[in-house]
Amino acid sequence: MARITLENLAHSYRPAPKTDDDWALKPMTLTWRDGGAYALLGSSGCGKSTLLNIISGLLHPTQGRVLFEDRDVTALPTAARDIAQVFQFPVVYDTMTVRQNLAFPLKNRCLPAAEIARRVQDVARMIGMEDALDRRARRLTADAKQKISLGRGMVRHEVNAILFDEPLTVIDPQMKWELRTQLKSLHREFGHTMIYVTHDQTEALTFADEVVVMSEGRVVQVGTPRSLFDAPAHTFVGYFIGSPGMNLLDAEVQGATAFVAGTTIPLGTAYAPPKGRVQIGIRPDAARPATEGLPFRLIRVEDVGHHRILRGEVAGAAFNVTVPEDEPIPASFDRVALDPARIGVFVDDWRLAPLERAA
């Protein structure tokens, strides 16, 4: 097992990248702690699979280095990196039994037969497939096949990290939850570094200790699920995480006050005078129906069970407010009040740090 460092890494699928758009992965430096459970979250095509394939060595980066601990592995082929990877579509060797599947990576590495048998038995217990060891792999369900893929990785003790590339895409919904729980407990028990690629925020937030959010080939934020929710570093994170996402309003900011379409909003803390496009962001649960505050035009109410979403507009921009189910919605209101402590200020999409904390 190892700490994984990406140093000034970037990748382009074009031979001679020039403009920013040519880079599938823009230059980044990132460290993955040994034994961490990470999620790599982003919408389709944002470069997360590219990043994963570079770590596993299936792709060679255009520039930069990949380090396992202090060893440079950039030039090493996949086989020499001791990485396990689970793919979107379950990969099993059809003609083999489950046992042969699990033994395959060890056989290829020429381990003694007794050692192989012992490890296969161990890993079968871990993934809960001891009873199915002598069954043919091709007849199994998608979730069982995915467990075998995982098992083929875990059977190698020396494995540095286990990478998951949207592993639950083809799994039935009720099995998804079960597999994810099993993954978490495997992580707790054996402490492999796990990197889990997904575009599903629920999957990412429930699986990971730390989430890496990517957008358009760039890492926009690394943090715990809580910090992504409370203090998104980029409007993309604010919008992508949370359901519904963060509300964003064009604003003018002077010191500790924001002005949105002529309304004054207190901001809790003071900011240096910003340059560029200024927006304020507020989570739907940090706003509430009120008689004074921002003018709000209600369009419709959605009941999603444990809360209701009021969908409407503020100054021509979409604006959502959530109300817990035990709280009544006023019969008529035309304004929303915002919790000053939970307003974020964004300049050209990036979060602006308030003055005293910046100092």
Place this chain on the structure above:
Amino acid sequence: MDKPVNNRAWLLVLPVLVLVAFSAVIPLMTVVNYSVQDTFGRNQFFWNGLGWFEDVLHSDRVHAALGRQLLFSGIILAIEIPLGIFIALNMPKRGFWASLVLVLMALPLLIPWNVVGTIWQVFGRVDIGLLGHTLAALGVDYNYVNDPLDAWATIIVMDVWHWTSLVALLCYAGLQSIPDAYYQAARIDQASRWGVFRFIELPKMRGVLLIAVLLRFMDSFMIYTEPFVVTGGGPGNATTFLSIDLVKMAIGQFDLGPAAAFSLIYFLVILLISWVFYTAMTAERERP
């Protein structure tokens, strides 16, 4: 649930039955009819029971033709299947070259049988053929008209040239349907090139290989036109395969009774061997 039973529904399959009757059943029945009768001319027939079948089954001539036929199909399969797989594995996967190679590979398949025969008949001639003349100039004693071995070699090379593309294209289609993740997983599992072939590519090609083996078996077992054009079954009877022998018997000697019995036995042999291939190649799949 109660299913309504209405026997008049059988009328719905009547058109197909009529078509199949005219296209297959009735012609086959005329053959059956000939196979159990004998005649001394003047369109007078009398019952001969299974006499012709016994004759054919005990005929040394038919045995020899069957032996040659089995040997020919065996050699054809042994060359074309591995060669087709090998070519498919080495064809470019995408891009301009993939399209070009596909077109080039398909070309031999578009040429009619008798034209293929004619091409090779001329190609192999010692006096004017490019192949025959070149071999002669190099001092190789090659003459497919006189030498049985050369005749066999010519016909086999011709068939390989004509039909290996079919096997290669089928295998290529099978290979193209394998997702990249399989190859990536194999790299992570440190599988050797042979391992990738043995445990990923070959199992995924099984379906198309079954089709390829069956098609190539049936086609080669029924081969007529090309050897007829190139060697005419000679030298002697060296390349007289079953269908050539059958045509000699039916049209050359006009022995319709034995020829009819021969046809039916020929048909049953093809059916039997195809069934054996099919069962053998799908048996693995049925195992739990």
